[in-house]
Amino acid sequence: MLEITRIDCPYCGENIEISVDCSAGSEQYVEDCPVCCQPIEMSTEVDGDGTLLGVTASRNDE
Numbered sequence: 001m002l003e004i005t006r007i008d009c010p011y012c013g014e015n016i017e018i019s020v021d022c023s024a025g026s027e028q029y030v031e032d033c034p035v036c037c038q039p040i041e042m043s044t045e046v047d048g049d050g051t052l053l054g055v056t057a058s059r060n061d062e
């Protein structure tokens with residue numbers, strides 16, 4: 001079950017569209033920004049019904 005949502009890139013500030021696999025539950029993964037190619041650390045929050053509650057995008061450069 002893929003959910004389409006949008007986040008702001010923490011590096012370049014661009015609003016980008018991402019697809020989240022809600023069937024996997026809450027998870028963390030790294031996805032490259034399609035605009036500036038920096039590795040964005042995505043943290044997804046999915047409830048027990050597979051509903052996407054939110055996505056947090058943070059920098060992965062420390």
Ligand SMILES: [Zn+2]
Pocket residue numbers: 009010011012013014033034035036037038
């Ligand atoms: Zn970016």
